[in-house]
Amino acid sequence: MSQLHKPVLLNEVLDSYSELGANPHLVYFDGTYGRGGHFRAVQQKYSPSLSFITDQDETAIQQAHADWNEQIKSGKIKVFHQNFFDFVESNVGGQKIDMALLDLGVSSPQLDEADRGFSFNKDGPLDMRMNQTKGETAADIINTYDAEDLIQIFKSYGEVPNPARVVRAIVSDRTTKPFVTTLQLAGLIERVDGWQKKGYHPATQYFMALRLVINRELEVVENVLPLLIEQMQDKGRISVITFHSLEDRIVKNIFKDSTAGFLVNKKVIVPSEEECKINPRARSAKLRIFQKGEQPEKPDKFALRRAQRDQQ
Ligand SMILES: C[S@@+](CC[C@H](N)C(=O)[O-])C[C@H]1O[C@@H](n2cnc3c(N)ncnc32)[C@H](O)[C@@H]1O
Numbered sequence: 371m372s373q374l375h376k377p378v379l380l381n382e383v384l385d386s387y388s389e390l391g392a393n394p395h396l397v398y399f400d401g402t403y404g405r406g407g408h409f410r411a412v413q414q415k416y417s418p419s420l421s422f423i424t425d426q427d428e429t430a431i432q433q434a435h436a437d438w439n440e441q442i443k444s445g446k447i448k449v450f451h452q453n454f455f456d457f458v459e460s461n462v463g464g465q466k467i468d469m470a471l472l473d474l475g476v477s478s479p480q481l482d483e484a485d486r487g488f489s490f491n492k493d494g495p496l497d498m499r500m501n502q503t504k505g506e507t508a509a510d511i512i513n514t515y516d517a518e519d520l521i522q523i524f525k526s527y528g529e530v531p532n533p534a535r536v537v538r539a540i541v542s543d544r545t546t547k548p549f550v551t552t553l554q555l556a557g558l559i560e561r562v563d564g565w566q567k568k569g570y571h572p573a574t575q576y577f578m579a580l581r582l583v584i585n586r587e588l589e590v591v592e593n594v595l596p597l598l599i600e601q602m603q604d605k606g607r608i609s610v611i612t613f614h615s616l617e618d619r620i621v622k623n624i625f626k627d628s629t630a631g632f633l634v635n636k637k638v639i640v641p642s643e644e645e646c647k648i649n650p651r652a653r654s655a656k657l658r659i660f661q662k663g664e665q666p667e668k669p670d671k672f673a674l675r676r677a678q679r680d681q682q
Pocket residue numbers: 375376377378401402403404405406407408409424425426427430452453454455473474475476477478500590
């Protein structure tokens with residue numbers, strides 16, 4: 371079993387399903403297998419009778435096959451190399467789901483392997499696709515998009531207040547030498563923007579913006595949640611971990627506005643200081659939990675007092 375990725379908010383995710391109680395027929399869907407940290411813990415705690423795995427990253431799916439060979443053969447676990455949106459949209463499982471998890475963003479191996487092109491610290495191809503078999507790479511975008519489109523991407527997805535100088539430099543540099551590597555782009559951003567915030571590489575937000583656009587991360591979350599809610603069992607729970615404020619806002623609003631269920635935790639759940647110390651990548655994580663069906667009425671704390679007063 372791989373230990374390359376530390377699962378974030380693990381106990382909180384496990385607790386999010388505890389209301390479902392002891393049920394021998396639970397169906398679980400993990401849309402973002404990664405290295406299977408959450409998946410494994412859910413198997414241990416709840417022993418679902420049927421589980422579905424998706425991940426759009428081929429390496430994650432190979433890992434899932436290696437980890438669960440026996441259970442896949444027996445039909446207890448079903449694995450799909452797919453975007454979770456495509457899986458949910460086509461309702462491949464044809465099953466109502468009791469427990470669903472989307473742990474969004476990238477896994478540690480994706481960030482750490484220079485070849486994947488996600489990291490501004492490591493030299494690799496300017497790629498950033500989670501699914502390496504299809505779609506535009508970061509190099510395609512940087513080398514071919516208009517200046518206005520690039521400015522728009524960095525402003526709206528990376529929340530970079532003024533990306534115009536960096537974009538002008540990209541457009542000028544690419545006429546003589548197209549962008550091929552991560553360090554080529556990170557170096558340009560460092561040269562033009564400089565280090566404005568301590569401990570924060572100037573390329574951080576630019577890389578984040580490209581990643582979100584290439585993998586259509588916000589669009590996919592916005593589209594999948596209403597469909598997933600439809601496919602949940604009554605009282606079924608969806609837990610979503612986000613690492614980006616725009617993504618969290620989408621999740622919160624869909625859960626809050628849904629008439630098919632309710633947002634369980636009014637206050638967002640974040641990792642403890644201790645977890646952030648052990649795993650700095652947990653720092654920006656936020657967990658929101660949704661339950662399908664009617665919200666149970668809260669016990670009326672004042673009912674007894676009112677009844678006593680009425681009797682007097
Ligand atoms: C943060 S990691 C998940 C880590 C996992 N929970 C664990 O404990 O190992 C996110 C994973 O989700 C995958 N992913 C992200 N968005 C996806 C999508 N729309 N469809 C399928 N997989 C996705 C990524 O490829 C990555 O492997």
